[in-house]
Amino acid sequence: MAEWTVERVAERFREAAITAHRLPPVRVQGYFNTWPAIRRMPWETLGAEPTIRRFPPSPEAIERMLETMRWVLWLEEEERHLVWMRAERHRWRDICARFGCDRTTAWRRWQRALSIVADRLNGEQGTV
Numbered sequence: 001m002a003e004w005t006v007e008r009v010a011e012r013f014r015e016a017a018i019t020a021h022r023l024p025p026v027r028v029q030g031y032f033n034t035w036p037a038i039r040r041m042p043w044e045t046l047g048a049e050p051t052i053r054r055f056p057p058s059p060e061a062i063e064r065m066l067e068t069m070r071w072v073l074w075l076e077e078e079e080r081h082l083v084w085m086r087a088e089r090h091r092w093r094d095i096c097a098r099f100g101c102d103r104t105t106a107w108r109r110w111q112r113a114l115s116i117v118a119d120r121l122n123g124e125q126g127t128v
Contacts, residue, residue, distance in 0.1 A: 004121040006114040009071075013087035013114075016068040019057045071117050079113040086110055 002008075040048075057065075072080045078099065085095050092103045099106055 004118040006111060006118055009114045009118045009121070010086075012064065012068050013083055014089075015061070016065040017084065017087040017089075019061045019065040022054050022057045023062075024056060071121070074117060074120050075113050079109065079116075082106065082110050083113050083117075 072083065075083065082095065082099065085098065092106060095106050096103050099109075101109075
């Protein structure tokens, strides 16, 4: 496998965020509804929110997501939040408000966190 770069690590975090959003929702076990499904008329569903149908991720995508989740253990808590917020495509303005810093500072911290992960991955490849 090729050497890990900051861009590849950022793309892997982005893929993990997408995979996490595609997982089925968590539901409480043991509860169910005995009422029959109500069929609505077309005019009743006009203002309703459309149902979101997501295709579940593949098992390979889930494995890559779990591997990426193990990478965040190498980062400090603030760095984890920063990397994950950026992976979920939050705006830099929101990230700056969350961390109380300038956009350039937030970008540099994000780059540093990704380079920590990339360096750690490249170091592990040499030992394996």
